[in-house]
Amino acid sequence: MARYIVSRLAITLVMALLATLVIFLIANTVPGDPVLAQLGDVAASNKEFVAEWRAKYGLDLPLWQRYLVFLKGLINGDLGQSIASQRPVLADIAQFAPATLELATAGFLLALIVGIPLGIVAAVRRDSWIDHLARVVSLIGVSSPTFWLAFIMLAVFYGGLEIAPGPGRLDPIAFAPKTVTGLYLVDSIIAGDWEAFRDAAAHLVLPSIVLAAATLGLITRTTRASMLETIGQDYVRVARAKGLRERTIVRGHVLPNALIPVVTLGGLAYANLLTGAVMTETIFSWPGLGRYTFRSAAALDFPAIMGITLVVALVYLVINFLIDISYALLDPRVVR
Amino acid sequence: MNVAVKPSAAGLVPPVLEVRDLKTQFFTDEGVVRAVDGVSFSVGAGEALGIVGESGSGKSVTALSLMRLLEEPSRIAGGEIRFQGRDVLGADPEEMRNLRGGRMAMVFQDPMTSLNPVLRIARQLVETMVVHGNYTGDQAADRAVKMLGRMGINAPERAIHSYPHQFSGGMRQRVVLAMGMSNDPVLLIADEPTTALDVTIQAQILELLRELNRDFGTAGRSERLLEVRGLVKHFPLPKSGFFQKRLIVHAVDGVDLDVARGETVGLVGESGCGKSTLARVLIRIHKPDAGSIVFEGQDIAAASAAEIRPLRRRMQMVFQDPYASLNPRMTVADTIGEPLRFHGLAATAAETREQVAELLSTVGLNPKAAQRYPHEFSGGQRQRISIARALAVKPDFIIADEPISALDVNIQAQIINLMLELQEQFGLTYLFIAHDLAVVRHISDRVVVLYLGKVVEVARSGVLFERPLHPYTRYLISAVPVPDAAVERQRVHLQLQGEPPSAVDPPSGCRFRTRCPIAQPVCADVPPPLAEHEDGHFAACHFAGEFRPTNGRVHAARHG
Ligand SMILES: Nc1ncnc2c1ncn2[C@@H]1O[C@H](COP(=O)(O)OP(=O)(O)OP(=O)(O)O)[C@@H](O)[C@H]1O
Ligand code: SF4
Ligand SMILES: [Mg+2]
Numbered sequence: 050m051a052r053y054i055v056s057r058l059a060i061t062l063v064m065a066l067l068a069t070l071v072i073f074l075i076a077n078t079v080p081g082d083p084v085l086a087q088l089g090d091v092a093a094s095n096k097e098f099v100a101e102w103r104a105k106y107g108l109d110l111p112l113w114q115r116y117l118v119f120l121k122g123l124i125n126g127d128l129g130q131s132i133a134s135q136r137p138v139l140a141d142i143a144q145f146a147p148a149t150l151e152l153a154t155a156g157f158l159l160a161l162i163v164g165i166p167l168g169i170v171a172a173v174r175r176d177s178w179i180d181h182l183a184r185v186v187s188l189i190g191v192s193s194p195t196f197w198l199a200f201i202m203l204a205v206f207y208g209g210l211e212i213a214p215g216p217g218r219l220d221p222i223a224f225a226p227k228t229v230t231g232l233y234l235v236d237s238i239i240a241g242d243w244e245a246f247r248d249a250a251a252h253l254v255l256p257s258i259v260l261a262a263a264t265l266g267l268i269t270r271t272t273r274a275s276m277l278e279t280i281g282q283d284y285v286r287v288a289r290a291k292g293l294r295e296r297t298i299v300r301g302h303v304l305p306n307a308l309i310p311v312v313t314l315g316g317l318a319y320a321n322l323l324t325g326a327v328m329t330e331t332i333f334s335w336p337g338l339g340r341y342t343f344r345s346a347a348a349l350d351f352p353a354i355m356g357i358t359l360v361v362a363l364v365y366l367v368i369n370f371l372i373d374i375s376y377a378l379l380d381p382r383v384v385r
Numbered sequence: 386m387n388v389a390v391k392p393s394a395a396g397l398v399p400p401v402l403e404v405r406d407l408k409t410q411f412f413t414d415e416g417v418v419r420a421v422d423g424v425s426f427s428v429g430a431g432e433a434l435g436i437v438g439e440s441g442s443g444k445s446v447t448a449l450s451l452m453r454l455l456e457e458p459s460r461i462a463g464g465e466i467r468f469q470g471r472d473v474l475g476a477d478p479e480e481m482r483n484l485r486g487g488r489m490a491m492v493f494q495d496p497m498t499s500l501n502p503v504l505r506i507a508r509q510l511v512e513t514m515v516v517h518g519n520y521t522g523d524q525a526a527d528r529a530v531k532m533l534g535r536m537g538i539n540a541p542e543r544a545i546h547s548y549p550h551q552f553s554g555g556m557r558q559r560v561v562l563a564m565g566m567s568n569d570p571v572l573l574i575a576d577e578p579t580t581a582l583d584v585t586i587q588a589q590i591l592e593l594l595r596e597l598n599r600d601f602g603t604a605g606r607s608e609r610l611l612e613v614r615g616l617v618k619h620f621p622l623p624k625s626g627f628f629q630k631r632l633i634v635h636a637v638d639g640v641d642l643d644v645a646r647g648e649t650v651g652l653v654g655e656s657g658c659g660k661s662t663l664a665r666v667l668i669r670i671h672k673p674d675a676g677s678i679v680f681e682g683q684d685i686a687a688a689s690a691a692e693i694r695p696l697r698r699r700m701q702m703v704f705q706d707p708y709a710s711l712n713p714r715m716t717v718a719d720t721i722g723e724p725l726r727f728h729g730l731a732a733t734a735a736e737t738r739e740q741v742a743e744l745l746s747t748v749g750l751n752p753k754a755a756q757r758y759p760h761e762f763s764g765g766q767r768q769r770i771s772i773a774r775a776l777a778v779k780p781d782f783i784i785a786d787e788p789i790s791a792l793d794v795n796i797q798a799q800i801i802n803l804m805l806e807l808q809e810q811f812g813l814t815y816l817f818i819a820h821d822l823a824v825v826r827h828i829s830d831r832v833v834v835l836y837l838g839k840v841v842e843v844a845r846s847g848v849l850f851e852r853p854l855h856p857y858t859r860y861l862i863s864a865v866p867v868p869d870a871a872v873e874r875q876r877v878h879l880q881l882q883g884e885p886p887s888a889v890d891p892p893s894g895c896r897f898r899t900r901c902p903i904a905q906p907v908c909a910d911v912p913p914p915l916a917e918h919e920d921g922h923f924a925a926c927h928f929a930g931e932f933r934p935t936n937g938r939v940h941a942a943r944h945g
Contacts, residue, residue, distance in 0.1 A: 283498035291513035292486035305503045381548040
């Protein structure tokens, strides 16, 4: 097991290094001149001014040298300086990431907590009303476009019924809890500020439902299918022939097998939620990475883009690593 | 599928299992499939009942019906199942659950898929013992280790913590068997517990099952079908010169042999030891020089050809070489139809055709093949044709002379399985000749070892392989590979020195003495009698059981 973990870790590190190279190359070969984009036509026509800019951001060095500079910076936690905000990219990301992390995690947990049991029950009680319900839920989740779902949610629960708060992480008049982690739920608990906790939690409900819908649908569907497949296995019939209770069979024999594919799916889905919340964040005015990404891309702010892309790559690599490890824990056939 | 039942302590009058008019159907989109349609049987305490049928005939579905383990879209549509007098079909789910794996256990067809891949063997064995309340967790864990050990798994206390994928197919089948036996069931349903395994492992598993059943005490002895005493067949050789003494081959030299009805007796020995001659004498292709052959009470050793003809129908022979034993110029229909007409079993051509078609499908061939010639078939198919020909006259006794040694290994297993199925179906008795001991062990109830025309050892198959008494038998067995690689490596491989001596001039005293590592002076003077050393275990050796080789060296304990 230890050897397996070490080898996975090594692979993950190599992949991370490769990712930095790819990201660097892509960011430096995109058509479109960041200087032009930043300075505007007038300033850009001033040759000296432009040269000064290029030197300032190291754009005048040869490509490989720029990569080494980039790598050295990375090791020191320096992702460069955002051209748009004129702040270190890392600081920008650190500022926006918690909002995304909080939203994605809430959405992910929602998808797991609802999707897995729903999938399980749907499979165990095949063709019952709950199975039909599960099918409808996963169909809606998977097939409805995010913007459409978001507007419906807002229109019904915020505009219509007025039981949910509007966009944003908090009420406009409320104060954010003292920043420790940047996650409002956690920070408000640390600060003992229950008012803020309730407010932050309420604000999370609609966007996390919208964000999680597709994932929830996918997880429900996969869980159900995987459960059904496992239930049809010989060893489950054997378990029944042994006189085990139905509950023991489902928990002890079916679930440990059926959840293996759900772990892969869940891991990748979480990575997706963490990195793909642009639409939801935009609609719900959520000050997260998604919006930061959108803004940086529009401005051709390449240090920011590189930083974000790198973060995305790292999220995937780390989650993949975790999936591999949990695979080995769940399935004894993986490590020999 | 096999159903084995343990005798109850009491008077055991009512059958343990009674199935009446069982109907199980699949409700598919194409309509109702009647997989089991009005099956009735009963199994008494201590009985082993075999249910045989071709693939798809409903064996598994019957087995599942008994335990009420059917899944959608199959349902029991009618009939009655009584287990220990209790109505199984009327039992509520909790009652049913208590029966399953408790007093009524099942072993499934495929050991590779019968174990949960993510759970340790220990857990899978223990849970069934615990859930039925017969054992606490600790007791169950203890018992699980013991059972695995008893099933022949090495270092069971360690092995039990493995996952299924770390076990071989044979080991997994042992685990599955142990699982079935763990609550001491009254009824054990085994759905072809060996089909997924290769022949050698099949043999071991069947032996295990047989042993388990023996522990339970199966039904009494069956009647004797064939009784051979002092059988001798000598072949005089042509004189090589006028003044030369005429030489005589002592092919069969005083053989005693008993075969019970329904039994399979394996006959083994080196090439040239007289196996085929013995077979030919038994069905009176050859006339013996001395001795008696009592078949169903009638001594046929000296009978005339006319007296033998009606008996020919009762005894049939399947030969080693399916190429040579079929007439290449006769169609399959003629080959099989000939004995039918000869023995007056089919009156008209139409009747013959019908029976030929039925026989072909019995041995797993397409009846449409009847008009084809032998060369159009594969070796395995030709052997099926030979078997069909032998079966045509509805014999009681079949002598199969190396029926599989000319076939590919995978085909061998098919033919063996076919023979076993036919045996159950028609209550056949086999004398099975082979030099492949693994196969013999698999198929035989008892094994007879022949050396230079004499029987040197006779025992129940499991006993013979476990405790061979004659040095020669030990040599034969050591040549059989063991499927477990680790065990195989540690085994002592004995190499029999030299060629068997000539049957023209067999050694004095014990015929094996010229190659025997523990031969003593007495062996040259006194021929060892075939003596019974334990119940049903005979050996012809002055020092029976004293040849115990270890680690390549040979140790022999000797009396003074
Ligand atoms: N799920 C199913 N749907 C429809 N028919 C089925 C289904 N399962 C089995 N059958 C049919 O039931 C009959 C009996 O099948 P079963 O599995 O009992 O055969 P078997 O005698 O055990 O064969 P084998 O020797 O190959 O194990 C066959 O006609 C088969 O086609
Ligand atoms: S009788 Fe003597 S020679 Fe023959 S097998 Fe026994 S020990 Fe060997
Ligand atoms: Mg079957």
